[in-house]
Amino acid sequence: MSRIHRGASTRSRTRRGLAAASALVLGTTLALLPTTPASAAPGCEVDYQVNDWGSGFTASVEITNLGTALNGWTLDWSFPGNQQVTNLWNGTHTQSGQDVSVTAAGHNSSISTNGTVSFGFNASYSGSNAAPSEFTLNGVVCDGSVDPGPGPDPDPDPDPEPGDRVDNPYEGADVYVNPIWSANAAAEPGGDAISDQPTGVWLDQISAIEGNDSPTTGSMGLREHLDEAVAQAAGEPMVFQVVIYNLPGRDCAALASNGELGPDEIDRYKHEYIDPIAEILADPAYADLRIVTTVEIDSLPNLVTNVSPRETATPECDEMLANGNYVEGVGYALAQLGAIDNVYNYVDAGHHGWIGWADNFSASAALFYEAANTAGASPDDVHGFIANTANYSALVEDNFSIGQTVAGTPVRQSQWVDWNQFTDELSFSQALREELVSQGFASDIGMLIDTSRNGWGGPDRPTGPGPETSVDAYVDGGRYDRRIQSGNWCNQSGAGLGERPQASPEPGIDAYVWMKPPGESDGSSEFIPNPEGKGFDRMCDPTYEGNPRNGYNMSGALADAPISGHWFSAQFQELLDNAYPPLN
Ligand code: BGC
Secondary structure: OOOOOOOHHHHHHHHHHHHHHHHHHHOOOOOOOOOOOOEOOOOEEEEEEEEEOOOEEEEEEEEEEOOOOEEOOEEEEEOOOOOEEEEEEOEEEEEEOOEEEEEEOHHHOEEOOOOEEEEEEEEEOOOOOOOOOOEEEOOEEOOEOOOOOOOOOOOOOOOOOOOOOOOOOOOOOEEOOOHHHHHHHHOOOOHHHOOOOOOOEEEOOOHHHHOOOOOOOOOOOHHHHHHHHHHHHOOOOEEEEEEEOOOOOOOOOOOOOOOOOOOOOHHHHHHHHHHHHHHHHOOHHHOOEEEEEEEOOOHHHHHHHOOOOOOOOOHHHHHHHHHOHHHHHHHHHHHHHHOOOOEEEEEEOOOHHHHOOHHHHHHHHHHHHHHOOOOOOOHHHOOEEEEOOOOOOOOOOOOOOOOOEEOOEEHHHOOOOOOOOOOOHHHHHHHHHHHHHHOOOOOOOEEEEEOOOOOOOOOOOOOOOOOOOOHHHHHHHHOOOOOOOOOOOOOEOOOOOOOOOEEEEEOOEEEEEOOOOOOEOOOOOOOOOOOOOOOOOHHHOOOOOOOHHHOOOOOOEOOOOOOOOOEOHHHHHHHHHOOOOOOO
């Protein structure tokens, strides 16, 4: 991603501001090394910043090109100690002994004069962790800064500053790489192909706010993640993605992600969960981050589809509809988080294989609007909506469409489509955006689509439509989504990574994101006692024959899965193998 340099004085102000803010919040556990000193000689300048936890560290490296424009770059340095890079993002690296060499990733290979690029890495070490004393860029020692001298700013580009409120927070920004997920991914064979990708940080329990050392959350609390995001940002626009997921009576139609709060514990949700999160996010130290929240997955859609008198009702969803605590909780979260200038709230909107039927579609939009007007919230607290979070619905189905008729039967009446109005997430998300605007949300809301696990590539991916012998043969032969039924949601067999995270991929879509961290389970395939409140849902059991919510089909889940949120190596491997677009 190319970035525009604003002239030396602005740049160094930004940098000093960052260092001061970070030093305040990092305290004693995380050391921030000073910017590598720059002296006068043209060439390049390197800003090397480190979050150190004693036996390892995350480094953010920013290169400023002070010479002629570059197309392709390699940055070399020698570590003074035994530091060992374990994984690196926004570049590729080799290390031999103390010598490290990093070359550009495709998207950041050009650096204009005075332009900057950044990359980051995790490393381990023992003993001391001094910063490298010298960096070279394409063989030129980076010891210089060039004073552009008096006169007009050579680049008066009106790009937004990092803390400015923007229409699409992803545009022109990097997105936070969660070091915990990144390390899990990098530890897998082949995982370094994606370990530099941004994924969501899930606050799935009250204790996750401070950090609870659970396998789900690891050692980093919200502040540690935000500090790390500030370090990764190095003064440039940076999106931080956090998932708000702890409603009372959570996950009323499934059991695998039941939470810690009982159906009536709305006060604990407000005051022990949302309030402390809001207080941390409002810290001025984080004011330059663009904080994207995903608000309460699956909750509101469950109140539309899984309540009486429908056959799909569950007693738990009936209770959450009757007590109003999902609507109240979502409204409260939107109001409190939306009051923070640099927070962008995206409300979870299910996916097309759930909300795409006519009787669910408008009713869901209406319920979202109701929640956005509850507990002090207003529709202005909603920046957009996110579809397909942690789900598997294909982004685009090219081989059949709603308007088609095959062998005398409309595609809509095929078994797979089953009267749905949509066949894929892109068309669903764009149409839902229009519906939400027509029901009162702002006309500039944007959509996110979670493409973490909806790639459906690999050798079985259809290369064209199925035979025209019957509508089912045609649709089933051509569809990328190879689930047994589109209501299946747990650890789906055959799935692959989807589109890599990217900004503004299509009209109305702010970004494709990986909100669900690939490799983290959706639920255990048999009951596993645990202290996290997680239940056992038979939709995660490969031998289960289904319920009304998946039309009594087999669950399609992988066997031997751990509880939700825990690392599931076999699934991660399958996601790599079946990635679409394929991994290079
Ligand atoms: C789990 C969470 C986990 C999240 C991301 C959810 O299904 O309930 O504990 O953090 O997935 O993996």
